[in-house]
Amino acid sequence: MLDWVNELGIVPKLLAAATPEAIAKAANASALPKPPAITILFRGNNFLRLLAGLGITLKISLIAVLLSLPLGILFGMFMTIRHPITKTLSRIYLDFIRIMPQLVLLFIVYFGTTRAFGINLSGEVSAVIVFVLWGTAEMGDLVRGALESIPKHQYESAAALGMEKLQTFRYIIIPQIIRQLIPLAINLVTRMIKTTSLIVLIGVVEVLKVGQQIIDANRFEYPTAALPIYGVIFALYFFSCWPISFLAAVLEKRWKA
DSSP: OHHHHHHHTHHHHHHHHOOHHHHHHHHHHHHSOOOOGGGGGGSTTHHHHHHHHHHHHHHHHHHHHHHHHHHHHHHHHHHTSOOHHHHHHHHHHHHHHHHSOHHHHHHIIIIIHHHHHOOOOOHHHHHHHHHHHHHHHHHHHHHHHHHHHSOHHHHHHHHHTTOOHHHHIIIIIHHHHHHHHHHHHHHHHHHHHHHGGGGGGGTOOOHHHHHHHHHHHTTTTOTTTHHHHHHHHHHHHHHHHHHHHHHHHHHHHHHHO
16 A cells, blocks of 8 residues: 555655645635634525525415405405304314414325325415415404404494495494504514514515524534624514514504503
8 A cells, every 4th residue: 555655656746745834824824714604694695595485484474464354354254253153163163263373284284195195286386375374364353353452343334324334334334344454464564574574484485584594504614603693694584574563663653642
């Protein structure tokens, strides 16, 4: 083995390369302080990937909200029907959605449909289905509470004035309900955005998954990169949700005044 190394001339080459100047240069390079771990976000397209992951999070939330709002309004009206069967059905649905964790629902829709029915749903479609089911239940309960909070004498007064049922809802009931529902619905949007962090567990490459990929790719060079990367993800979630929460607070304060 040593003869083979000597024949290739490896040892002389190594000795020739190990000059005092080269050794000093290598020592100085190793002594230089590494840039902070946060800088790995600005290598290549890492930060753009993180923003793209945030875009997927917001897209899923927006689609789920746009579908849940009309469905939730219909479900809330359905819950106000005074009939034993409708009350039982709506209570079963509402309790099931509220008791079952969203993560379990994601697993049931994503993995269960494939096993049970042979339907291959993507992670994004599964996430939209679960969040629409959840948003419809929550929004429906808000609508039910808003409808039941309207005093009965307002309906009676409208009927005494000769207003039809449609006119009563259009001019008296709906304006009051909207004032109650908009701040609550906006808060539901922020809850939905934050809860989408669970979809990383069904393979959706959203902002949290991208952050994990960046951390794993630089684990040996920056073993402590998790704290700054997750800190940036926290900031992205905050600046996505805070304006929405602020708008809800402003509207609620203005309409209560």
